[in-house]
Amino acid sequence: MDRVIRVLVVDDSAYVRKVVKQMLARSPFIEVVGTAHDGAEALELTAQLQPDVVTLDLIMPVMDGITYLRTQMARRPVPVLVVSIASESGEAALTALDAGAVDFLQKPTALATDRIYEIADELIEKVKAVAAVNLVQKRPVASVAATAPISSPTPRVRRNQADVVVLGISTGGPYALKVLIPQFPADFPVPIAMVMHMPVGYTEMYARKLDETTALHVREAQEGDLLVPGTALLAPAGRHLHLQRGQDGQVFAHLDARPFDTPHRPAVDVLFQSAAAVFGSRTLGVVMTGMGADGRQGAAWIKAQGGIILTEAEESCVVYGMPRSVVEAGLSDRSVPLEMMAQTILDMV
Structure with a gap:
């Protein structure tokens, strides 16, 4: 990293x-240039200090985090990392992502x-990742979904090649899935299983919330859920x-804390490996925007069984980390921009 990331910390708690300022000071690549106790002060300081990243609490007096986000994004988009408590602001955190926040902690x-x-x-790691985001890529969902899809897959990707779609995604994921999933029809012919780091x-x-936007049935996976066409399990x-796969031949979801040695739980690698074991060459793995390399090992398992791997193209990724790791390992059959991903998947299933 060749520059220092300038951060504005926004939280109503002085403590x-x-x-947060002390924690960020541990990195020689980060400098806290200011702090604000509410959204109104944050708007003033954002204009004055021009920070590279804003860390943002959501529940604040005078002006809350959501109002700050909407106002700031209309004035001048800035990468925002929400830092909040799930029990107090879970719904608000998802609203913040819709309003333009890049990620949350x-x-x-x-x-x-x-x-x-x-x-x-x-x-520290999330601030570094958020600082690298190109907010121009975070276009309104309607304009992305309306983009003309590609007409046909390349020769390396053949039609009717998959009986399941397994998808891994992280930073930038809530936005990307809100673009991707609503483009699938209610009669989508195979089940979808997804891991997103949250x-x-x-x-x-x-x-x-995602279920409300799509013809698919989207829900958080529960033990024993059957994988059926038209359903997406998160x-x-x-x-x-x-x-x-059960003795009756049906495929179902099993939830487990094991393995314990993965950087993330859930891990994309675990989902991909299990899909490769069950569906073999009929597995389509999709690795999208996110930090790190989760999905690379799982992609290798899918490829070893003869399955296919798609990666999101760098130009549309909020963070080109997970897809890059798969591409650089030589495991990607095709890199596809977000606006073309749904049609590419449909062409294959």
């Missing part, structure tokens, strides 16, 4: 502002205790989603 407690330091490493307390709400935060 949290102090601690869950505070471990609403109390003024040292537990807040538990998020230090993740906070804190505990958000996946059920997000699945419910792995619950805190548990891996494994696909298993």
